[in-house]
Amino acid sequence: MNCNICPRQCNIDRSIKQGFCASNDTLRVARASLHMWEEPCISGDNGSGTVFFSGCNLRCIFCQNMEISRGMSGRDISAERLVQIFFELKEKGANNINLVTPTHFSDQIKKAIIMAKDDGFDLPIVYNTSGYESVDALKNLDGLIDVYLPDCKYYDEDLAMRFSSSPNYHKIAMKAIAEMLRQTKKCSFDDKGIIKSGVIVRHMVLPGHTNDSIRVIDSLYETFKDDIYISIMSQYTPLKMIKEYPELNRRLTKREYKKVTDHALMIGITNGFIQDGEVALESFIPAFDCQGV
Secondary structure, eight states: EEEEEEEEOOOBBBSSEEEETTOOOEEEEEEEEEESSSSSHHTTTEEEEEEOOOOOSOOTOOOOOOHTTTTTTTEHHHHHHHHHHHHHHHHOHHHEEESSGGGGGGHHHHHHHHHHHHHHHOOOEEEOOSSOOHHHHHHTTTTTOEEEBBBBBOOOOHHHHHHHTTTTTTHHHHHHHHHHHHHOOOOOOOTOOOOEEEEEEEEEOTTOOHHHHHHHHHHHHHHHHSEEEEEOOOOOOOGGEEEEEEGGGSSOOOOHHHHHHHHHHHHTSSEEOOOSSSSOOGGOOOOOOOOOO
């Protein structure tokens, strides 16, 4: 069957040809390990059981995971092996299973989640996505995902095209977030503060583009109020390939980040996360060495 799983609507048979996501129809994973640098309610003290999938349906020029999102570093696995990985991460003490860039493999992932649950798997499943999602594909996951962790990267469509080659990004992401919220309802947490269900929307502030960040945050809060959490991220890291985009060839300043977070507080956002300290470091990028795969 031809693939139209994301808004790209490539309409190709991925068993014989790769689409925009650069993936065929076999699961490909680059790393499976405990990750300590997610939001506190996801990582906690034990870590989040992250599974990094190779390929992506966006082409963000500043992607810190370029090695796997475009380079396709990783290893092909079966849905049965993915189930084993879930249980192995649980044995290591993971708070949840964190599916990173899962969109283009959502059909295979659905199969794995169902098999895992049939075997008694009970950790929350986190769907960690760019936000560039088809509502129909999300509906296909209804009842299987506990926590949605989408990005909302841009408000301005020109920025979305220039930096991520993603037509109609904001409209598509907002519709996707609405569907995610319909499925999970408001966020709920256990007695240790670890999230059990709900939607946390991430937005990374880009240098020189604080006004667009403010428009993103206004849009999210006007639409969803306190039904979602908003995570405002300062960890933008300029990598070598950014030299062709001089406006992004620097780190975010403290003043820029404060401008955005102050605005979020001013409009009344209380359900959210901000980042403190020095987080824009390449050392936060994991080694995609097939650990745990």
